Amino acid sequence: MNAGRTQSDDWYLVRRDHDGSARVVAKNGELQGWRKLGSVYRGATFKAAEKVVGQVLSSGTVGVEGGVFCAPVAGPDGLPHAVLVSTTADPGEIPEVGVWEWRFPLTADAPPVLHVTPAALDQFGVGIESRDRTVYGPADFFTRAMNLSEILPHLGFLYDSDEGEQRAARTMMKGDDGEDRDLHFVEQVGSGPAGERVVRGLCWPAAYDPRALATRxxxxxxxxxxxxxxxxxxxxxxxxxxxxxxxxxxxxxxxxxxxxxxxxxxxxxxxxxxxxxxxxxxxxxxxxxxxxxxxxxxxxxxxxxxxxxxxxxxxxxxxxxxxxxxxxxxxxxxxxxxx
Missing domain, CATH: 3.30.450.20 (PAS domain)
Structure with a gap:
């Protein structure tokens, strides 16, 4: 998300907080700690950004308002789970962001079901031969993660976090092709239409540092x-x-x-x-x-x-x-x- 970009054409990854406010979770691929949209845009640009972000999150289609470009990040259900925002009139290639959603059964004492986009499967390194179904589970998500020190906090968040709680993490994955992948994760706990527990997440590649990857x-x-x-x-x-x-x-x-x-x-x-x-x-x-x-x-x-x-x-x-x-x-x- 950050390759070859300059300050004038920054990409901001924005999603709704549990209270409905727009929050910046990443800038050019670097985590931003769920900052308010007003902390990165001011004046007329902020008003345009706030308006177009709301429109795109509702419509799921690309929007432009007052020089602010906004593209949806669709989830497994095809609906926008986040947006990418730039103040460049022609921003060029839109960064790829993976999306997943854990859905917990209302009554069954069983693991949650994982719905995941092709972009997330690509970033996890899931080979074509392992994409033989539309619904996945915990094993599919964690088996390619390399370090237990990164897996177990994620499991704890998945099962023990409260409504509206957020988490950001960095996780190493080894793809089916043998290549290591270093990913940023952001997740938030919400609820589905029937009141079921839902954990929604986004992922994208972190800055590549081969020595740091080898050490970890x-x-x-x-x-x-x-x-x-x-x-x-x-x-x-x-x-x-x-x-x-x-x-x-x-x-x-x-x-x-x-x-x-x-x-x-x-x-x-x-x-x-x-x-x-x-x-x-x-x-x-x-x-x-x-x-x-x-x-x-x-x-x-x-x-x-x-x-x-x-x-x-x-x-x-x-x-x-x-x-x-x-x-x-x-x-x-x-x-x-x-x-």
């Missing part, structure tokens, strides 16, 4: 190398929904041959005859106290790409009993594929 990934790269050397596969899972546990991310690659749905934590990845045992194991993990040994689970079969099943054994441990009690790390040793 050293810990996870070391952990991955140690796990691979130990001939184990490592996954981080969330058991806050005992009947719908999901994989947050694979620290290592997932076991060879594991079907796409299983590798991202989507059900039905577990053999029907083993699902009950897995859920019992998850319930048992939830009752493990601080310092207690975690049980081992063996013989669970997961769907194999191309048909059939693969089986293995695993053992889990908590990362933080105090702050993230539902987050577990699974150490998995696969058996031979079962045909």
């Amino acid at each position: 990934t050293l810990d996870i790269e070391l952990a991955t190398a140690l796990a691979v050397a130990g001939d184990q596969f490592v996954a981080v899972g969330d058991i806050r929904f005992p009947y719908a546990p999901y994989v947050v991310k694979w620290v290592t690659s997932h076991p060879p041959g594991l079907g796409h749905g299983s590798s991202t934590g989507q059900t039905p990845g577990i053999h029907p005859d083993d699902l009950g045992r897995l859920l019992e194991y998850v319930m048992e993990l939830g009752n493990v106290g601080p310092g207690d040994p975690a049980p081992t689970l063996a013989g669970i079969r997961a769907r194999r790409a191309g048909g059939g099943w693969i089986s293995g054994s695993g053992k889990g441990f908590r990362l933080s009993e105090q702050f993230y009690p539902t987050i577990w790390v699974a150490l998995i040793t696969p058996d031979h594929p079962e045909l």
Whole structure:
């Protein structure tokens, strides 16, 4: 969002706050802390910007008012979730901003559903082969994020934040093409038409600094190398929904041959005859106290790409009993594929 721009053709990313006021969340790709629109524009320019921002957020079409250019940033539902504003008459290429929306079920004790735009999938690095559905889940969002120190605060915000609460973050992603991506996130909690909890987010690339990127990934790269050397596969899972546990991310690659749905934590990845045992194991993990040994689970079969099943054994441990009690790390040793 910031490449090759000058002060006279700044791009401002603007979205509505929970009170309906227009707030500037980024300038040329740099976070701005939800500033008021009047803090960046003055006088007649502010009045024109305020008017055209309101018009574009309502209409979803490009608008120009008093020399202020405004373009919508559409969400997964096709409606404008934010706008990009410039005071240049011909601003040229409009920056790409990804949009997502988490929708929580009203009654079911289950994870939220993720709706996401193609622009966000591009920025997350989701390959075409993984875009095989229109609705996604937590595993799809987090599995490409590299650092648990960036993932877990996001999970905390997703489930524990209050109506109107906002969050800005910077998150490293490793795309399916193997390339690292450094993204800015901004999120806000709202509600849907039926009163359901909704968390809406925007993302765009941060300024590229290869040395900083490499430094931020050293810990996870070391952990991955140690796990691979130990001939184990490592996954981080969330058991806050005992009947719908999901994989947050694979620290290592997932076991060879594991079907796409299983590798991202989507059900039905577990053999029907083993699902009950897995859920019992998850319930048992939830009752493990601080310092207690975690049980081992063996013989669970997961769907194999191309048909059939693969089986293995695993053992889990908590990362933080105090702050993230539902987050577990699974150490998995696969058996031979079962045909």
